[in-house]
Amino acid sequence: xxxxxxxxxxxxxxxxxxxxxxxxxxxxxxxxxxxxxxxxxxxxxxxxxxxxxxxxxxxxxxxxxxxxxxxxxxxxxxxxxxxxxxxxxxxxxxxxxxxxxxxxxxxxxxxxxxxxxxxxxxxxxxxxxxxxxxxxxxxxxxxxxxxxxxxxxxxxxxxxxxxxxxxxxxxxxxxxxxxxxxxxxxxxxxxxxxxxxxxxxxxxxxxxxxxxxxxxxxxxxxxxxxxxxxxxxxxxxxxxxxxxxxxxxxxxxxxxxxxxxxxxxxxxxxxxxxxxxxxxxxxxxxxxxxxxxxxxxxx
Amino acid sequence: xxxxxxxxxxxxxxxxxxxxxxxxxxxxxxxxxxxxxxxxxxxxxxxxxxxxxxxxxxxxxxxxxxxxxxxxxxxxxxxxxxxxxxxxxxxxxxxxxxxxxxxxxxxxxxxxxxxxxxxxxxxxxxxxxxxxxxxxxxxxxxxxxxxxxxxxxxxxxxxxxxxxxxxxxxxxxxxxxxxxxxxxxxxxxxxxxxxxxxxxxxxxxxxxxxxxxxxxxxxxxxxxxxxxxxxxxxxxxxxxxxxxxxxxxxxxxxxxxxxxxxxxxxxxxxxxxxxxxxxxxxxxxxxxxxxxxxxxxxxxxxxxxxxxxxxxxxxxxxxxxxxxxxxxxxxxxxxxxxxxxxxxxxxxxxxxxxxxxxxxx
Amino acid sequence: xxxxxxxxxxxxxxxxxxxxxxxxxxxxxxxxxxxxxxxxxxxxxxxxxxxxxxxxxxxxxxxxxxxxxxxxxxxxxxxxxxxxxxxxxxxxxxxxxxxxxxxxxxxxxxxxxxxxxxxxxxxxxxxxxxxxxxxxxxxxxxxxxxxxxxxxxxxxxxxxxxxxxxxxxxxxxxxxxxxxxxxxxxxxxxxxxxxxxxxxxxxxxxxxxxxxxxxxxxxxxxxxxxxxxxxxxxxxxxxxxxxxxxxxxxxxxxxxxxxxxxxxxxxxxxxxx
Numbered sequence: 001x002x003x004x005x006x007x008x009x010x011x012x013x014x015x016x017x018x019x020x021x022x023x024x025x026x027x028x029x030x031x032x033x034x035x036x037x038x039x040x041x042x043x044x045x046x047x048x049x050x051x052x053x054x055x056x057x058x059x060x061x062x063x064x065x066x067x068x069x070x071x072x073x074x075x076x077x078x079x080x081x082x083x084x085x086x087x088x089x090x091x092x093x094x095x096x097x098x099x100x101x102x103x104x105x106x107x108x109x110x111x112x113x114x115x116x117x118x119x120x121x122x123x124x125x126x127x128x129x130x131x132x133x134x135x136x137x138x139x140x141x142x143x144x145x146x147x148x149x150x151x152x153x154x155x156x157x158x159x160x161x162x163x164x165x166x167x168x169x170x171x172x173x174x175x176x177x178x179x180x181x182x183x184x185x186x187x188x189x190x191x192x193x194x195x196x197x198x199x200x201x202x203x204x205x206x207x208x209x210x211x212x213x214x215x216x217x218x219x220x221x222x223x224x225x226x227x228x229x230x231x232x233x234x235x236x237x238x239x240x241x242x243x244x245x246x247x248x249x250x251x252x253x254x255x256x257x258x259x260x261x262x263x264x265x266x267x268x269x270x271x272x273x274x275x276x277x278x279x280x281x282x283x284x285x286x287x288x289x290x291x292x293x294x295x296x297x298x299x
Numbered sequence: 300x301x302x303x304x305x306x307x308x309x310x311x312x313x314x315x316x317x318x319x320x321x322x323x324x325x326x327x328x329x330x331x332x333x334x335x336x337x338x339x340x341x342x343x344x345x346x347x348x349x350x351x352x353x354x355x356x357x358x359x360x361x362x363x364x365x366x367x368x369x370x371x372x373x374x375x376x377x378x379x380x381x382x383x384x385x386x387x388x389x390x391x392x393x394x395x396x397x398x399x400x401x402x403x404x405x406x407x408x409x410x411x412x413x414x415x416x417x418x419x420x421x422x423x424x425x426x427x428x429x430x431x432x433x434x435x436x437x438x439x440x441x442x443x444x445x446x447x448x449x450x451x452x453x454x455x456x457x458x459x460x461x462x463x464x465x466x467x468x469x470x471x472x473x474x475x476x477x478x479x480x481x482x483x484x485x486x487x488x489x490x491x492x493x494x495x496x497x498x499x500x501x502x503x504x505x506x507x508x509x510x511x512x513x514x515x516x517x518x519x520x521x522x523x524x525x526x527x528x529x530x531x532x533x534x535x536x537x538x539x540x541x542x543x544x545x546x547x548x549x550x551x552x553x554x555x556x557x558x559x560x561x562x563x564x565x566x567x568x569x570x571x572x573x574x575x576x577x578x579x580x581x582x583x584x585x586x587x588x589x590x591x592x593x594x595x596x597x598x599x600x601x602x603x604x605x606x607x608x609x610x611x612x613x614x615x616x617x618x619x620x621x622x623x624x625x626x627x628x629x630x631x632x633x634x635x636x637x638x639x640x641x642x643x644x645x646x647x648x649x650x651x652x653x654x655x656x657x658x659x660x
Numbered sequence: 661x662x663x664x665x666x667x668x669x670x671x672x673x674x675x676x677x678x679x680x681x682x683x684x685x686x687x688x689x690x691x692x693x694x695x696x697x698x699x700x701x702x703x704x705x706x707x708x709x710x711x712x713x714x715x716x717x718x719x720x721x722x723x724x725x726x727x728x729x730x731x732x733x734x735x736x737x738x739x740x741x742x743x744x745x746x747x748x749x750x751x752x753x754x755x756x757x758x759x760x761x762x763x764x765x766x767x768x769x770x771x772x773x774x775x776x777x778x779x780x781x782x783x784x785x786x787x788x789x790x791x792x793x794x795x796x797x798x799x800x801x802x803x804x805x806x807x808x809x810x811x812x813x814x815x816x817x818x819x820x821x822x823x824x825x826x827x828x829x830x831x832x833x834x835x836x837x838x839x840x841x842x843x844x845x846x847x848x849x850x851x852x853x854x855x856x857x858x859x860x861x862x863x864x865x866x867x868x869x870x871x872x873x874x875x876x877x878x879x880x881x882x883x884x885x886x887x888x889x890x891x892x893x894x895x896x897x898x899x900x901x902x903x904x905x906x907x908x909x910x911x912x913x914x915x916x917x918x919x920x921x922x923x924x925x926x927x928x929x930x931x932x933x
Contacts, residue, residue, distance in 0.1 A: 026765070032757025033769055035750045036813050043810040044775055047787030054790075097686050104683045118918070119687040125914040126694045127871040129888050130907040133895055134693035137700065137708050137904070144696070144710050174693060177686075194385040197352055200372040201379035202399035202446065209373075212398070216389040235780025237874050242895060252782040259786050259878075272783040283778060 048276065055269035067270035076254065076271070083251040086169055086240075087233035093173045094229050095222070098180035102221070105181075106188035124178040132239045135171040136162060139243075163245025171239040176232055180225035187221020188214075227286045231279055251275050301328035301484050302363040302453045304349075309358030311344055311510075318344045319355065320510040329484040331477075333497040336507035337533070342490045345507070346458050349488060350379050362453060375454075378447030378485075382459040384439045386431045392418070392442050393427050399450040417449040418442075420479060437468045444476075448483060455487040461496065473499045494534040498522065506530050528656045531576040538623045542573040542655060550575075550655060553617070558595055558650040572658035579626035581652040584613065584644050585636055595653050597646045599623060601638035611637065615644060694911055701908040703901050719905040729890065729906070736870050736887040739801060743808030743869035748862040750809070751816025756846065758817075759824045773817045776810055781874040784810075789878035799884045807875050812865035819864060823857020824850075856924065863921060867914075 058064030070076070101120065105113050123131065138144050139162035146158035161167050191214060199209035237252035244250065251271065258268035304326040311319040318341045326332050334342040347353040349360065351372030360367040367375060386395050396417055400410045418424045421441035426434065434442065440460065447455060457476075461469045477500050480487055491497055497504050498518045506513045506521065506529075514526050525531035528539060542550045542557070550557045552575055599615040602622070611627040615638075625646060627636065638644050696710065701719055703712035723729050754773065758766045776784070788807055789798065797803035827850065835845035851858070873888040880886050885893075887906070894903050 026761055029757040029760045030765070030769075033754040033773075036754040036817070037769070037772060039750065039806070039809050040772060040775060040813060043788065043806055044779060044784060047791045048779060048783060050791060051783065051787045097689070100679060100682050101686050104679055114922075116683075116687070119691050122914065122918060123690045123694050125867060125918055127873075127888065127907075127910055127914075129871070129873050129891055129895075130697065130910050131693050133891075133903055133907055134697050136895065137710075138693060138696065140708075142709070174689065177690060192383075192385065194381050194383060195387060197350070197372070198379065198381060198385035198387070198446075199398070200352075201350060201375075201377060203373050203376075203402040203450065204398075205371075205373050208402065213387055213389075231778065235782065237780075237782045237785075242892075252780060255782050255786060259789075265790070268786055272780075272786065275780055276783060279778065279780065 051269040052273050054265055055273045057266060059266065067266040070267060071270060071274065079249045079251055079254050082249050083234060086172065086250065087230050089169055090172045090176055090233045091226055091230045094177050094180040095226065098177055098184055098225065102181050102184035102188055105185050120178050120181050128175055128238050131175055132171050132242045135167065135174065136242060139167050162243055164247055167243040168240045168248045171243040172233060172236060175239055176229045179228050179232060183224040183228065184218065184221040188218050191217045223286065227283065231283060234279055235275060300453060302486055303328045304454065304486060305361040307359045309348065309355050309360065311348065311353065311355045317510050322512050324505060324512060324515060326486060329486055331480050331487045331489065331500060331502045333489045333491060333501040333504045334507055335491060335494060335497040335504050337492055340507045341510040342507045343458060346456055346488065346490050350377060350456055351375055376452050378452035378455045380443050380447045380457045380460045382462055384443040386439055386442055388431055391428060391430045395431065395442055396446045396449050399446065403450060413449055417445040421445045436464055437472065440464065440472060452485065455485045457489045459490055476500060506533065525576060525654065525656055528574050528658050531654065531656050536579055536624065538577045539574040540577065542575050544573055557653060558592065559653060559655065560651040574656050574658060576654040576656050577623065577648055578652065579612065579624040581648055582625040583647045584625055584638060586645065593650055594647050595650060599644055599646050601640055601642045601644050603640055604637060613638065615646060697904050698908040698911060701901055701905040706900055708901050708904060719901050722902060723905050732885050732887040732890040735884060739804045739808055739886065740866045740870040742805045743812050744862050744866045747809045747812040747816055747865045748858065751813050751861060752820050752858055755817050755820035755824060759821065774814050777814045785875040785878045788875060792879055798879050799881060803879050804886065807879065808869035808872065811872060812868050815864035815868055816861035819861035820854065820857050823854040827853055859924060860921065863917065
C-alpha cells in the first residue's frame with residue numbers, strides 16, 4: 001500500500017513517513033511495558049545476576065569454578081536426585097488426580113461446575129504456609145490420619161507420616177494439584193462437544209470417543225499443567241522445609257542452609273544458578289515441543 | 300441400501316417449551332428430504348433426535364421396521380455432517396475419513412480403498428494427506444461429507460451444512476450434493492432455513508414452524524400450491540391480498556369476485572381467514588392478453604422500478620395503500636412494458652396462479 | 661410407541677458414578693486441610709488436637725491482644741495494599757501495551773514478565789537479600805513493597821491480558837473515530853470493559869504479596885516481620901494452637917475474598933463475553 005502512494009502523484013508523502021509512524025506507535029506501546037520491566041529488572045535480574053557472578057568467585061576472592069566443581073560431591077548429588085524424585089512423583093500424582101477432576105469439571109453444567117470449582121479454588125487461594133501447617137498437624141503421630149488408620153485397624157500403631165519423604169510428597173502434591181487442574185480444565189473447556197458427537201456418529205462408543213478424540217485434544221492443557229507442576233516442584237522451599245524434618249534434602253533447602261547456616265555464598269549461588277539453568281532448560285525444551293506459551297496470555 | 304424412515308407422534312418438550320409437537324413423517328427409501336423452517340422452528344431438534352443426541356418426550360422412529368430410539372447414537376449407522384464440519388483437528392484428512400472404518404475394524408487395505416473412494420466421490424483425492432487446518436471451508440465440507448458416507452450409512456443427516464459457505468460455493472455444493480445423492484441413493488435428511496436451497500436439492504420438503512409440520516410435499520407443490528400463508532411467505536416472495544369468502548364457495552378481492560384455479564385449496568375455505576398469494580414473477584402488467592375468463596385483473600398505480608440484474612422489480616400501489624411487487628424478465632422490459640412512476644396500470648394474473656391460502660400458521 | 665428412549669446422556673450418568681466417587685475423594689483431599697484448621701483453633705488446651713476436647717477463644721484473644729502479632733498483621737496488610745496499588749496500574753499498562761504490539765515482539769517481553777513465576781523463590785530470596793544488604797533495604801517496608809510488586813506483576817499481567825483477549829478492539833477504535841484520543845478511549849471505553857480482569861489481577865496481586873513467606877524469611881525479621889514470617893518462626897519453634905488461630909483467620913479471609921470475586925463476576929459475565 002505504501003508503494004502505491006509513492007508513485008509521485010502530487011501531494012503524496014514519502015513512504016518512509018508511514019514506516020516511521022508505525023514504528024513510533026509500536027515504540028509508545030512498548031514504553032507502557034517499561035515500568036514493569038524496570039521493576040523486574042532491578043528486583044529479579046540484578047539480584048540473580050549478582051548471584052551468577054558470585055558463583056564464579058572462589059574462597060580466595062578470585063575467579064574460579066570451584067563452587068561448581070564441589071557440586072559433584074555426594075551430598076549434593078543426593079540432593080539433586082531427591083529433588084528430581086519428589087518432583088517426578090508429585091507431577092505424576094497430580095496428573096493422576098488432576099485429570100479426572102478437570103474432566104469432571106469440564107463436563108458439568110456451568111452451575112454445578114462453579115460449585116465444584118470451590119474445592120479447587122479455595123485451596124489455591126489459601127496460603128501455602130497455612131496448608132503446609134495443616135498437613136503438619138494432620139500427619140503427626142497423634143494427628144488425625146494416624147488416629148483414623150489405627151481406629152480402622154489398618155495399622156497397630158502410628159506410622160511416621162511427617163518429617164520425612166512421604167509427608168513432603170503429600171504436602172507438595174496438595175499445594176501443586178490446583179496448578180495441574182486449572183490449565184487442564186481451561187484447555188478441556190475449549191474442546192467443542194461437536195467433536196465428540198461426530199465421533200459418536202462415526203460409530204465410536206463413549207469410551208472410544210474419549211480416547212480417540214477428547215484425550216488427544218486435551219494434551220495442550222496436560223502439558224501446560226505438567227510443565228508448571230514439575231518446575232514449581234524443583235524450586236519448592238516452604239513445604240519440604242516444614243514437612244521434611246531436615247531429613248529430605250531438597251535443592252532449595254541446600255541453598256538456604258548454605259546461606260543461613262554456613263554463609264557459604266559461593267556454594268549457595270552455584271546451587272542456585274544451576275537450579276535456574278536446569279529449570280529454564282526444561283522449560284525451553286518442553287515449550288519447543290509442546291508450545292505451552294500459548295496458554296499464558298499470548299494470542 | 301435404501302431404507303424408509305417412519306416418524307410417528309414425535310414430541311419434545313424442554314421444560315414448558317414445546318420444541319416438537321406430534322410430528323408424523325414418512326420418508327421413502329432413498330429419498331432426499333429437506334426440513335425447512337426459520338430458526339427455532341424445531342428442525343434442528345428433530346435432526347438431533349434422529350441422530351440420538353436429544354431424547355424425545357414421546358414418539359417412535361422406525362427405520363426399515365426397527366425402532367431407532369432405543370439405540371445409542373454410535374449404533375445407529377447414521378452419517379452426520381455438522382454445520383461447522385467437526386473435523387478432528389489432531390487427524391489429517393485420511394485419518395478423519397478412515398475413522399469410522401477403523402472403529403468397524405476393517406483391514407488396512409480395505410480402509411485405504413474405501414477412503415480413496417469416498418474422497419474421489421467428493422473430488423478431494425489430492426488432499427488425502429493434508430492436515431485439516433490447511434483446508435478451506437468448502438474443502439472441509441467435502442471431507443466431512445466423505446467421512447459421513449465412507450461407512451455406507453443407512454441414513455445421512457446434514458445440519459445446515461452449507462450455511463458457512465459463501466454464495467457461489469454454496470450453490471455449487473448444492474448441485475454436487477444432488478449428484479452425490481443420485482449416485483448413492485442414501486436416504487437423506489437435510490436441514491436448512493434457505494428456501495432456495497430446499498427447492499434445489501429435495502425430492503420432498505417438510506416445512507416446519509413452531510415445532511409442527513406444516514406441509515410435506517414436492518418442491519413444485521410447496522411452491523405452486525402452498526397450503527398456508529406461512530408456507531407461501533417462507534418459500535419464495537409473495538404479496539398477500541385479503542380475501543372475503545362468499546357464501547357459495549366463491550371469493551373476492553377489493554369487492555371483485557375472483558376466478559380461481561380448478562384445484563382451489565380446500566383448506567382455505569375451512570379456516571378463519573384467507574389470503575390471495577401472488578408471486579411477483581407470475582404477474583404481468585398491461586392490457587389483458589388471452590381469454591378474459593382465465594385472468595384476474597387489478598388496478599394499481601406504478602410507484603418505482605428496481606433494477607436487480609437478471610430482472611426488473613416493479614412496485615405498484617393499490618387504492619387501499621397496499622403495495623404489490625411485479626417481476627419483469629428482460630424480454631418484457633425490452634418490449635417497453637416498464638411503467639413510469641405514477642402511471643396507472645393493470646396487474647394481471649392467470650387464475651391457475653391465484654392461490655388461496657389459509658391464515659393459520 | 662415409546663414414552664422414554666435410550667439416549668447418550670442417560671448412559672453417561674450411569675457410567676460416570678465411578679468418576680463422581682473418585683472426584684469426591686480428591687475434593688476431600690483438597691479441602692480438608694484448609695478447613696480442618698478452623699475448629700482446631702478453638703481448642704482450649706495447649707496442644708493441637710482434633711476434635712478439641714474443650715472449646716475456647718483463648719488463642720484468638722492471645723492473637724488479637726499480642727502487639728507483635730498485630731504489628732505483623734498490620735505490616736503485611738500495608739505491604740500488600742501498597743503493592744497492589746502500584747503493581748496493578750503498572751501491570752495493566754504493560755498488558756495493554758503488549759496487546760497492541762505485533763506478536764513476534766511481544767513474546768520475549770511476555771516471557772520477561774513471567775520470570776518471577778519461573779525463577780525459584782529461594783533464589784530470588786537470597787539474591788534480593790544480598791543486594792538489599794548493600795542498599796540497607798533489608799527489614800524495611802520499602803524493600804518488602806518492591807519485592808511484592810515484582811512478585812505481583814506476572815499475576816496482573818496474565819489476568820489483564822486474558823481479559824483483553826476477549827475484549828473487542830473495535831470498541832476502542834469506535835471511540836477514537838468519534839474524537840477521543842488514545843488515552844481517553846482507553847480510560848473511558850477499554851478500562852470499564854475489562855474492569856473485572858483488572859480487579860481479579862489486583863486481588864491476585866494482593867494475595868501474592870500478602871502470602872509471600874520465603875523471601876520474607878530473608879528480608880524481614882524482628883520488628884519488621886510480616887505475618888507469614890512470624891507464622892513460620894512459630895511453626896518451627898512452638899506447637900501451640902496459636903498458629904492454627906492465625907491460619908483460621910487467613911482461611912476465613914480467603915473464603916470471604918473468594919465470595920467477593922464470585923459475586924463480582926456474575927453481572928460481568930454477559931458483558932465481557
